[in-house]
Amino acid sequence: MVELDPTTVTIRSARDADVRQIQHLFDLCYGDRYSHPEFVSAAYLRKMMYSDNSILLVADEAGEGVIATASVVIDVGAYADLIGEFGRLVVHPGKRGQHIGHRLMSERIKRVEDYLHIGFADNRVAHTRSQQISLSHGFAPVGFLPIQNGEPVALFARHFGDALKLRRNHPRVAPQVYGLAQRALRSCGIEADAIVDEMSPPYGLDTGFEIEEMSAKGYATLLRFERGRVRNPEIFGPARVHFGLRTLESHNTSYLLARKHGHLVGAVGYAHDARLDHAVRIFELVCADESPVRVLLKELMRRSREEWRVDYVEVDVNAHAPRMQKTLLELGFVPVAYLPAAVFHQVERLDTVRMERFYIPVRTDDLHLCEESKPVVEMVVRNLNTRTIQPQLVQLLPTTRLGHGLNREQAARLSTLFETVTFADGETIVEAGRRDARLYILLSGMARVFSGTPAEEVGTVAQGELLGEVSLLRKTPHSANAVADGLVEAAVVAHSDLNQLLKQRSDIGLLLFRNLATGLSNKLSRTDAFLSIKPWE
Secondary structure, eight states, X not given: OOOXXXXXXXXXXOOGGGHHHHHHHHHXXXXXXXXXXXXXXXXXXXXXXXXXXXXXXXXXXXXXXXXXXXXXXXXXXXXXXXXXXXXXXXXXXXXXXXXXXXXXXXXXXXXXXXXXXXXXXXXXXXXXXXXHXXXXXXXXXXXXXXXXXXXXXXXXXXXXXXXXXXXXXXXXXXXXXHHHHHHHHHHTTOOOOOEEOOSOOOOOOOOOOEEEEOOHHHHHHHHHHHTTSOSXXXXXXXXXXXXXXXXXXXXXXXXXXXXXXXXXXXXXXXXXXXXXXXXXXXXXEEESSSTTHHHHHHHHHHIIIIISOOSEEEEEEETTXXXXXXXXXXXXXXXXXXXEEXXXXXXXXXXXXXXXXXXXXXXXXXXXXXXXXHHHHHHHXXXXXXXXXXXXXXXXXXXXXXXXXXXXXXXXXXXTTXXXXXXXXXXXXXXXXXXXXXXXXXXXXXXXXXXXTTTEEEEEEOTTOEESHHHHHHTSOOOSEEEEEEEEEEEEEEHHHHHHHHHHOHHHHHHHHHHHHHHHHHHHHTTHHHHTTOOOO
């Protein structure tokens, strides 16, 4: 690679004459894999050049032409006030590693920092280059979007101006959101002040409504209804009903309306372009009371899955609205990002939780992450893995020794802590002397337990039984080896996560410790011959 002479490269605003070269850069870097080719159409690029709410820059090398490009799109007004999206960074493959991306980022920040409160950057995880550029310019990881524009990206944020001075403190979040919220807040250098809300219930399902698509005739009715019914909004997005019917239609947005006895009682707004989009974005919810909330969301999910066949549904939820968070969790959504001070409402900025519901398999392997990105991305991946097995665990836990006596709500809360692991025949599950601080429930298969030197088989553990409870109760390393007898699938929870839950939910803790003691006693009674030597687990 020939070293680039920085004096020959100029960072400037894009011009009409650059359009074909910008398109060529995208073609070199993505080929036909770029998920939204309309974003590099000549009309779209020229619109960015001349819009007051966007800048499009290029790096121009003398004698070579355009060798890189990047943009910022600024949202002004509504809830997304003073937000900038730093994106579309593309560098010629032959010019990478020569700090062009850093120069483009510096110039973008210089041009817009006086007009922003918060900036977001979607960074590719096919490599770490864009992540490193964001980090070096003060951005911090706050989430992981598994299928953003057709590929996984790490979401980064940076705060400007008075954003944090205006932030409302102590958001109240659902337990499943708490870990991600704390990690994202610390990542941004903000005091981790999220509060777990254990008690607020999700919205109930009331099916006594007629659901219909909004028509031109129904728009005026919805506009009148909307006024005064969003005092404490729970969902935020880039559009609102008062933007006007023509503007809404031009952005491929619409509403589902809920009526009762012919009267409008609620509506949910969503964006979806059936020709291009593989996703639905929920951007507004207005209701006279809480009764139509869940049925509106559920009907939108049904249409997304059965009629529109989308890959996923996305929504930004108020971090101070635990009931909405819990409702979406029950509908299969997963928290994928926590966005401090993301929206402007009245006189303050509110945190939001980005949640997504996936209808296609999500790959989380082969991710190339910088060290700063790993904690947040790993938290999201864990949420994805937990969501996969949670319905099974809610049914299974009350039938196991650990979960005997749990009601459905308690089982659902406990199930959020678990991930699944698989062991091949003969693979060690727990090892004597190892302190891995994890508890296992066998979901399928059987394990054989060995202890002593030489190793002697002292028992078996079947589906629904536990491994590692002695280590949990005594806070000691494992006292025996457990080996998979055939293929074994297990649900696993870290001791630290379980102990944290028990501090918050004494009702669950009393049941679990009683069950752990009973189960351990029953297990030991099956190995009377070994009791005189050493208890096993």
